Amino acid sequence: MNTWKITKPPPVSQNPLKKRRSSPHPRRTRCNCGRPAVAKASVRVGLDGCYTVDLYLCAACLAYEQAAGDVDPPLSITPV
Numbered sequence: 001m002n003t004w005k006i007t008k009p010p011p012v013s014q015n016p017l018k019k020r021r022s023s024p025h026p027r028r029t030r031c032n033c034g035r036p037a038v039a040k041a042s043v044r045v046g047l048d049g050c051y052t053v054d055l056y057l058c059a060a061c062l063a064y065e066q067a068a069g070d071v072d073p074p075l076s077i078t079p080v
Contacts, residue, residue: 035059040057
């Protein structure tokens, strides 16, 4: 019959855990369709236009929004 022995825990490593370094490149934003965003459109929404929403758009969605004539123009479109 085996008997269990109480042993010491393994020694702790001399190097503490290293923290992740932050990337020098900002996190890439994505369009709702999943592609990388190339522009940010600021649009006013609400009954009286009291809220401003930022929409990140890929090249295809940006072209679609610019071609659509039934949507009010955004406040600004800036490259990302």
